[in-house]
Amino acid sequence: MRFRTETRISLRHLSSRPFQTVAAAAVLALSSALAVILFLLTQGLRDGLIRAAEPFDLIVGAKGSPYQLVLNTVMLMDVPIGNIKWSGYAALSGDVRADFSVPLAFGDSYRGYPVVGVGDGILRIRRGASERKWLEIAEGRWFGDEFEAVLGARAAAESKLRIGDSFRTSHGVVLEDEHEALFKVVGIAARVFGPYDRAIFVNIGSIWKNHAHGDNNHSDGEDNEVTAVLVRPASYPDAYSLAVSFQSDAEKQLVFPAQTASRLFSLVSGGERFMSVIVYSVAVCSIFTTLLVLYWSNRDRRREKALLGALGASRGALAAISWLEGTFTLAIGALAGEALGRTGAYAAFRFLGGSTAIDISVPMTFKEATVPAVMFMAGSLGAFVMALAEKTGDAASLKRM
Amino acid sequence: MTAQLPPFLEVRQLRHCYSQPDGSRVEALSLDHMSAVGGEAIALVGPSGSGKTTFLHILAALIRPTHGEVLFGGRDIFAPRQAGAHWRAMSVGYIFQDMNLLPDFSAIENLLLAAEISNVSGPAATERANSLLRRLDLWNQRGRRPADLSLGEQQRAAVARAVIHFPSVILADEPTASLDAENAGIVMNILTELCAESRTLLIVATHDEAIKKRFARVLQLQRPRAAENPEPVLPEKAV
Ligand SMILES: Nc1ncnc2c1ncn2[C@@H]1O[C@H](COP(=O)(O)OP(=O)(O)OP(=O)(O)O)[C@@H](O)[C@H]1O
Ligand SMILES: [Mg+2]
Numbered sequence: 001m002r003f004r005t006e007t008r009i010s011l012r013h014l015s016s017r018p019f020q021t022v023a024a025a026a027v028l029a030l031s032s033a034l035a036v037i038l039f040l041l042t043q044g045l046r047d048g049l050i051r052a053a054e055p056f057d058l059i060v061g062a063k064g065s066p067y068q069l070v071l072n073t074v075m076l077m078d079v080p081i082g083n084i085k086w087s088g089y090a091a092l093s094g095d096v097r098a099d100f101s102v103p104l105a106f107g108d109s110y111r112g113y114p115v116v117g118v119g120d121g122i123l124r125i126r127r128g129a130s131e132r133k134w135l136e137i138a139e140g141r142w143f144g145d146e147f148e149a150v151l152g153a154r155a156a157a158e159s160k161l162r163i164g165d166s167f168r169t170s171h172g173v174v175l176e177d178e179h180e181a182l183f184k185v186v187g188i189a190a191r192v193f194g195p196y197d198r199a200i201f202v203n204i205g206s207i208w209k210n211h212a213h214g215d216n217n218h219s220d221g222e223d224n225e226v227t228a229v230l231v232r233p234a235s236y237p238d239a240y241s242l243a244v245s246f247q248s249d250a251e252k253q254l255v256f257p258a259q260t261a262s263r264l265f266s267l268v269s270g271g272e273r274f275m276s277v278i279v280y281s282v283a284v285c286s287i288f289t290t291l292l293v294l295y296w297s298n299r300d301r302r303r304e305k306a307l308l309g310a311l312g313a314s315r316g317a318l319a320a321i322s323w324l325e326g327t328f329t330l331a332i333g334a335l336a337g338e339a340l341g342r343t344g345a346y347a348a349f350r351f352l353g354g355s356t357a358i359d360i361s362v363p364m365t366f367k368e369a370t371v372p373a374v375m376f377m378a379g380s381l382g383a384f385v386m387a388l389a390e391k392t393g394d395a396a397s398l399k400r401m
Numbered sequence: 402m403t404a405q406l407p408p409f410l411e412v413r414q415l416r417h418c419y420s421q422p423d424g425s426r427v428e429a430l431s432l433d434h435m436s437a438v439g440g441e442a443i444a445l446v447g448p449s450g451s452g453k454t455t456f457l458h459i460l461a462a463l464i465r466p467t468h469g470e471v472l473f474g475g476r477d478i479f480a481p482r483q484a485g486a487h488w489r490a491m492s493v494g495y496i497f498q499d500m501n502l503l504p505d506f507s508a509i510e511n512l513l514l515a516a517e518i519s520n521v522s523g524p525a526a527t528e529r530a531n532s533l534l535r536r537l538d539l540w541n542q543r544g545r546r547p548a549d550l551s552l553g554e555q556q557r558a559a560v561a562r563a564v565i566h567f568p569s570v571i572l573a574d575e576p577t578a579s580l581d582a583e584n585a586g587i588v589m590n591i592l593t594e595l596c597a598e599s600r601t602l603l604i605v606a607t608h609d610e611a612i613k614k615r616f617a618r619v620l621q622l623q624r625p626r627a628a629e630n631p632e633p634v635l636p637e638k639a640v
Contacts, residue, residue, distance in 0.1 A: 005517045016505035304503055310463065311562075312490025312518045 006317055009308070010324035013301065021329055024293040028333025028379065029340060031286030032372040035279040036341020037348065039368040042275045044349060046265050048360035052194040053257040055125045055134040058239060060084070060092060060101075060246065061228040066255040067264050072106060073228045074257050076114045076195045080106045083225035084252055092229055097238035100124055103226040105207045108169040110183075113155040115169045115200045117207035125230070135196070139163060140187030146206040150187040154197035161185050169200075169210065181210050283375050290333065291382045294326045298390060305390075319387040326383025334376035338369050408436035410460075410570065410602060415469035417455050428625040430455045430466075435620060439569065440600035442593055444613045447622030453606040456622065457572045460604070461495055462488045473569070490519045494563030494601075496573040496592075501559035502547040508558045509534060509543040512565050519566035526565070533561040537591060553584035560588060564595050571596055573605045577612060589615060 014021045053074045061069040062082035071078040083105075092101045102125070105117030123142065125134040140163045143150055151161060161167060166182040183202060191197055208224045231254075233239035239256075246254035305318050313321075345362050352360065417430040430452030437443060445453050458464045460471060462478050462485030471478050478488045489495070502511045509530055516526040534543050537557040547555055556576060563571055573592065577585035589605075589612055596603040604620075607613055 002517070005514070009514070012505050303500060304505075307497075307501070307503060308518070309486070310461065310489065310495045310497075311515050312486055312488075312493070314486035317486075317518075 003320070006320045007324055010321045010328060013304075013321070013325055014328055017297070020293075020297050021332070024290055024297065024329045025333035025336060027286050027293060028290045028330060028372075028375060029336035031282050032334055032337025032375050033340035033344060035283055035371045035375075036338055036368045037344045038275055038279050039371055040341065040345035040362055041348060043363050043365075043367065044345070044360040046262065047363055048194075049261040049265050050258055053261040055127060055192075055194075056230050056257045057233055058231040058242065058254055059228050059257050060088070060231060060252055060254050063249070063251055063253045066253060066260050067267075069228065069253065069255055070257050070260045070264065073104060073230070074195065074261060076106075076116070076199060080227050083227050084229070086224045086226060088252055089226050089229050092231055095242070097234055097242050099232040099234045101232070102230040103204050104228045104230060105204050105225075106227045108171055108207060108210070110167050110169050110200055111159060113152075113159060113198055113200050115149075115183075115202055115207070116196075117204035118201050119204055122201070122230070125232070134192060135201075136190045137187050138190040140185075143186055143201070143203050146203050146209060147181055147183050148186045148203065148206075149183040150189055150201040151185055152189050152197045152199040152201070153191040155200050156188040158198075163188065181206070279371060283371065283378075287375055287379045287382060290330065290379055291326075291386065294329060294383060295386060298322050298325070298386070319390065322387035322390055323380075323384050326386070327380045330376050330379040330383065334372035334379075337372045337375075341368065341372075409438040409441075409474065411436040411472040411475075412460075413470050413472070415456075415459065415466050415471070417452065417459060417464070417466045417468075430459070430622070431625040432456065432469075432622065437602050437604075437618075439602050440597060441618060442596060442603040442616050443605070444616035444619045445604055445606040445622065446608070446613055446619055448624055449608075451622040451624045453622055454574055457495075457574050457604065457606055460570065461493050461572055462486075491566070492569040494566070494568040494571040496556075496559050496563050496571065496576045498575045498578045499552070499555070501562070502550075502555055504547050507544050507546050508539055508550065508554075511547070511558060512562050515562045516565045519568075521566045529565055530561070533565060537561050552579055553581075553587065556580060556584070556588045557591065560592050560595070564599070564601070567599055568601060570602045570604070573603070575606055575608065577607075577609065582611070585609070585612065 053070070056074060059069060059073050061073065062084050064081045068078055068081050072080050086103075089101065089103045092098050095101075100121050102121035103117075103119045106114060108115040108117075120142075122135055123133065126132060127134045137150065138153065140150070149167075151159070155161075163185050165185045167185070168182055183200075183206070189197075189201070204226070231242065233242060243254050243256070246252060301322075305321070308321070309315075309318060342362065349360055349362055412432060412435040414434070415430060415432040416428065418426040418428050420426055429450075432452075445456065447453055455464070459466050462471075465479055465485075473488075473492065478484065502508070503514065506514060512530040512533065513522075513526055516522060516530065521529075531540075534540050537560065539554060539557055539561065542550055542554055542558075547558075550558065556579075559576070563573075571592070576592070577588050580588060592605075593603065593615065595601070605612065605616070613619060
């Protein structure tokens with residue numbers, strides 16, 4: 001008897017009882033889909049957070065919660081932490097340990113889109129270790145004058161502002177008191193795939209002027225404040241040296257945003273370990289359930305197996321048939337689970353996409369496929385053990401025929 | 402068959418005891434000697450519980466006797482230990498009272514699958530299956546699954562399946578018990594015909610006097626002593 005024959009017999013057994021097969025596969029499919037969705041959501045969220053933090057090596061801001069500083073600066077969320085003095089920025093930009101630094105000022109908005117006052121240095125930021133620029137102009141030009149604005153890609157798409165349009169900003173995120181000055185849109189940025197897609201970039205000087213309300217003293221620089229400073233360290237040792245020197249600073253703090261973001265992620269998600277525990281508990285339960293279903297459908301086949309045995313199928317061949325039936329069922333379940341999970345995750349991300357600040361997307365790494373794959377292999381191993389333990393082809397079941 | 406050659410099939414000092422769940426043992430079969438040659442047809446008779454089914458199971462190597470040996474062409478069918486399945490696949494055709502066919506396969510698939518298990522495949526197997534189906538008047542039913550065949554058709558298909566790989570021995574356990582007299586006659590005719598043609602040894606266990614009369618040779622089994630003991634009243638098994 002060739003393996004091909006055993007494969008054909010088991011496939012026929014499965015196709016002759018489609019309901020049983022689908023039911024057994026569905027148990028695995030649904031639970032592995034759940035596991036895949038959880039996995040993808042967690043991974044997508046973490047990747048989104050890390051991607052958002054990626055362009056920023058170090059952030060210096062007012063002393064307080066490092067999470068709040070990262071939420072402000074990286075996610076453009078939460079109320080801004082206090083400001084720091086211009087001199088703080090000046091000191092950093094003069095520091096040899098900093099390649100360059102970029103001042104940021106938050107607090108204003110246009111119809112919910114955060115207006116971010118930035119220094120020109122923001123155009124020098126690169127994406128992680130790559131040579132690619134983080135922020136690039138897709139349309140128009142970068143602002144030159146004060147009261148010119150560049151729209152983030154999403155801000156441009158959603159606000160319906162065009163190049164050449166003018167708008168007035170307001171203080172805070174709700175429409176309270178509008179500022180006097182009119183900003184003119186001169187450019188639209190390419191997508192950065194992060195919270196800054198919702199930002200409106202203006203020259204940091206415009207923010208100061210806008211807040212000064214004619215008080216000329218504010219525009220000369222010395223008294224002005226910045227919310228945060230993005231620092232590109234000259235080297236890794238320099239980054240740590242900077243971090244150490246800020247430890248004793250009474251007014252300012254330095255954070256590593258990527259680190260803080262992933263710690264923040266652990267805080268809100270309960271950590272991936274917690275997720276894994278849920279995912280794997282679900283997986284283990286469903287493997288047992290599937291094996292139980294397989295066990296019963298194998299029991300149903302005892303007469304047929306006994307008959308095959310009487311025709312001369314060896315014990316090994318009969319075990320192979322049982323194992324193949326289980327393995328095919330599990331394979332269908334695992335594949336359906338992966339497909340269902342990915343589809344579910346796409347749907348979930350689509351649903352969430354509009355409402356979250358960070359850009360989350362279904363990762364293309366297929367790491368989550370390890371969950372159904374492991375479930376499949378564990379189940380197949382279980383089916384193998386069951387097939388070996390099965391009493392088939394014995395004369396006792398023949399007698400009842 | 403010359404005198405120097407060992408008999409085709411030979412059984413020596415055969416005893417079989419089943420172990421009961423309570424640990425006691427039931428002697429189910431006792432047969433001191435039997436030998437038969439290819440082409441012979443033997444009716445296996447005896448009262449219920451005399452061990453007919455047990456004997457056929459042993460001949461098919463489905464169970465190993467507690468004592469004694471079964472020789473085929475002078476060689477023990479149970480040696481080596483794993484030889485049973487191979488013996489069945491290559492040399493035995495087994496026919497049950499009913500439920501002979503695999504329910505998920507059509508009549509012709511049942512035949513071809515049995516051939517495949519016996520390592521007969523390809524055009525030769527298809528050719529043989531087709532000719533058997535025609536001869537057994539199953540040609541128009543060949544694509545149907547057992548559930549869609551009458552009992553008589555099912556048993557004819559079982560006969561075809563049992564002979565498809567040209568076995569040396571055909572063992573039939575009350576093959577006509579669930580058929581009416583007419584169908585029983587048809588099935589027995591075909592079975593004896595096919596076996597005579599290919600010089601196959603045919604052993605048919607039966608209760609039916611009419612069927613018993615068809616056979617020149619009758620092997621009578623007696624209920625072993627232990628089973629006759631009145632003290633442990635064993636519930637009679639329906640077979
Ligand atoms: N698996 C088993 N376990 C225990 N005892 C068994 C088993 N199979 C058969 N027996 C016993 O062995 C004896 C012989 O049984 P067997 O089925 O071989 O008889 P039989 O001649 O085929 O009877 P019938 O004519 O009713 O089919 C009976 O007493 C039966 O109860
Ligand atoms: Mg019997």
